[in-house]
Amino acid sequence: MSRVFIALGLLAAIVALSICSLLTFIGIKEDVTLQMDELDTLIEAEDYEALTQECFRVSEEWQEKEHTLIRFIRHQELDEVTGTMTRLPMLAKYRDIGELAAEVNHIRILLHHILDSEIPYPRNVF
Numbered sequence: 001m002s003r004v005f006i007a008l009g010l011l012a013a014i015v016a017l018s019i020c021s022l023l024t025f026i027g028i029k030e031d032v033t034l035q036m037d038e039l040d041t042l043i044e045a046e047d048y049e050a051l052t053q054e055c056f057r058v059s060e061e062w063q064e065k066e067h068t069l070i071r072f073i074r075h076q077e078l079d080e081v082t083g084t085m086t087r088l089p090m091l092a093k094y095r096d097i098g099e100l101a102a103e104v105n106h107i108r109i110l111l112h113h114i115l116d117s118e119i120p121y122p123r124n125v126f
Helices: 002-045 048-069 075-093 097-118
Strands: none
Touching (some): 002 048, 002 097, 075 097
C-alpha cells in the first residue's frame, strides 16, 4: 500500500512541476510579447536611437530568461529564439527596419509555437 502512495506522490510532484514550468513560460512569453509590441511602436515612430537601445536591452534580458527556460524547454526551439534575439540590436543599429520588423514578428510566432507544443494537449502527450 505504501508503494501506491509513493507512486501517487511522485505523480503529483511531476504534475506540479509541469504546471509550474508552464506558468513560468506563459509569464515570460507575455513579457517578451509586450517587449516586441514596444519594438513595433518604436519602428512605426521611426525613433531609431531609442529602437537600438531597446533592442540591446531586450536581447540582454532574453539571455537571462533563456537560462530559466532552458531547464524545461527543448534547446533547439530556444536556440532559434536566441539567434533571432541576438540579431535584433544589429538590425536596429544599421537601420535594416524591414528585416527587424520581420524578426520581431518571427519571435512572436516562435514563442507561440513553443507554448502550443508545451501545453499538454492530447496530440502533444501521445
